[in-house]
Amino acid sequence: MPVRSLLRRFLWVGLTSFGAARWTNLHAAFVESRLISEDKFVRDLAISQTLPGPGFVNLTALCGMRLGGVRLAVAGLALVLLPGLLAIVAAMAYLSTDEAWVARFFHGILVGAVGVLTASFVRLSAVRVRARFDIFLTTAALVLVVARVPLFVVVVAIGALGAWRYRATPQGDP
Amino acid sequence: MSLLEIVALFARMGALSFGGGLSVLAELQRELVEDRAIMSEREFATAFALGQATPGPGILYLIPLGFRIGGVPGAAAALLSFLVPPLLFQILVAQRWEQLSRAGWVRAINRTLVPLSLGLIGGSVHTLGTPLLGDPMTVLGLVLATTAALMVRTSPAVIVLGAGLLGLVGVL
Numbered sequence: 001m002p003v004r005s006l007l008r009r010f011l012w013v014g015l016t017s018f019g020a021a022r023w024t025n026l027h028a029a030f031v032e033s034r035l036i037s038e039d040k041f042v043r044d045l046a047i048s049q050t051l052p053g054p055g056f057v058n059l060t061a062l063c064g065m066r067l068g069g070v071r072l073a074v075a076g077l078a079l080v081l082l083p084g085l086l087a088i089v090a091a092m093a094y095l096s097t098d099e100a101w102v103a104r105f106f107h108g109i110l111v112g113a114v115g116v117l118t119a120s121f122v123r124l125s126a127v128r129v130r131a132r133f134d135i136f137l138t139t140a141a142l143v144l145v146v147a148r149v150p151l152f153v154v155v156v157a158i159g160a161l162g163a164w165r166y167r168a169t170p171q172g173d174p
Numbered sequence: 175m176s177l178l179e180i181v182a183l184f185a186r187m188g189a190l191s192f193g194g195g196l197s198v199l200a201e202l203q204r205e206l207v208e209d210r211a212i213m214s215e216r217e218f219a220t221a222f223a224l225g226q227a228t229p230g231p232g233i234l235y236l237i238p239l240g241f242r243i244g245g246v247p248g249a250a251a252a253l254l255s256f257l258v259p260p261l262l263f264q265i266l267v268a269q270r271w272e273q274l275s276r277a278g279w280v281r282a283i284n285r286t287l288v289p290l291s292l293g294l295i296g297g298s299v300h301t302l303g304t305p306l307l308g309d310p311m312t313v314l315g316l317v318l319a320t321t322a323a324l325m326v327r328t329s330p331a332v333i334v335l336g337a338g339l340l341g342l343v344g345v346l
Contacts (some may be wrong), residue, residue: 004175004342008311014204014229014230015229015230015253016229017231018229018329018330018331018334020285022231022232028242036275043271044262046271046275047267047268047271048264049287050284051260051263051264051267051285052189052190052191052230052260052285053188053191053193053257053259053260053261053264054191054193054194054195054232054233054254054257054260055193055194055262056194056231056232057195057231057233057257058256058260058261058264061261061264061265062264062265062328065260065265065268066219080230080231081230082230083228083229083230084228084229084230084231084234085230085234085237087227087228087229088224088225088228088234088235088237089345091227091228092224092237092238092241097216097217097220100343102343103341104341104344104346105338105339105341106220106223106224106338106341107223107312107341107346108315108337108338108340108341108342108345109223109224109226109227109334109335109337109338109341109346110219110220110222110223110302110306110338111306111312111315111316111319111337111341111346112226112315112319112333112334112335112336112337112338113222113223113226113227113302113334113337114299114302114303114306114316114319115315115316115317115318115319115320115322115323115333115337116226116319116320116323117196117226117295117298117299117302118299118303118320118323118332118333119319119320119321119323119324120295120314120323121292121295121296121299122320122324123324124288124292125292125296127251128288128292129288129289129292134288134289134339135289135295136288137286137289138289138290138292138293138296139293140293141290141294141296141297142293142294142297142300143297144293144297145200145201145293145294145297145298145300145301146200146297146298146300147298148204150201151187151190151198151200151201151294152186152190152192152292152295155190155192155290155294158286158289158290158293159283159286159287159290160225161222161284161286162282162283162286162289162290163279163282163286164282165282165286166281166282166285166286167278167279167282
């Protein structure tokens with residue numbers, strides 16, 4: 001496929017991606033059109049979700065690497081970021097929260113966004129945190145964050161505890 | 175904050191952002207609002223809202239945060255220092271993933287990341303949601319938005335922008 005066409009797909013992903021499952025837009029753009037195989041995409045998805053950093057950004061870069069090396073990864077990532085970047089810059093330039101209607105609008109946006117984030121937390125917890133020890137780890141991390149324990153300490157402590165608990169289990173299963 | 179301090183802060187956040195860019199919201203708010211008093215709670219929440227109302231990665235809220243701290247260079251430094259180190263690390267790891275993913279300790283850490291990242295996201299929900307609980311209509315809006323996101327198969331953008339419109343007309 002010509003590079004220009006690939007770049008258009010990255011731009012479309014950037015324009016249409018919202019919410020928690022943004023990776024599905026990458027799946028639609030590159031797997032459903034058979035540019036990347038399902039197996040390779042699933043592998044890259046696992047990497048992007050395992051390592052630190054925004055998973056969607058990481059996965060975009062890995063898709064770009066697969067399709068055209070470092071140059072396409074950089075260009076693809078830039079195009080995925082571009083629509084949101086322009087929208088935010090425009091909002092910052094033209095909307096002042098000193099104006100009452102803008103403040104009301106952003107308050108509503110905040111309520112909606114926190115609602116969507118809460119729903120993601122509830123849905124993922126219900127589906128992916130079922131083992132008792134997983135529930136304990138999630139609760140412990142949440143309590144530590146709320147108790148204002150530094151994030152580094154939370155990540156290291158919970159990470160070490162979980163890694164120790166699951167160290168000898170095949171596939172990491174309990 | 176100097177540009178170097180911005181880079182150091184956001185690079186640290188990027189390195190700890192297991193589960194995505196929203197998992198570090200609680201820590202960022204503590205750093206910027208409570209410890210350093212660079213911005214108000216409301217300004218922080220508005221930056222988050224702005225990031226969620228626009229398409230693309232959810233971490234674009236870093237731009238208004240960085241801009242508030244250090245103007246255009248601050249915005250660029252915040253975004254790039256958050257994104258680039260994990261990205262480079264990932265590309266390095268990806269080349270050896272088949273070998274690494276067979277190691278027991280990698281599987282054990284991988285198994286731990288889901289509950290850990292969910293706990294961090296829960297912390298972000300607490301940080302952003304608690305200040306909204308004072309007003310009954312806002313609480314109702316929060317419940318409705320959460321329920322809609324759970325029950326209705328629609329884009330989150332519809333819910334976020336719909337809530338924005340309700341705010342605009344003074345319902346929330």
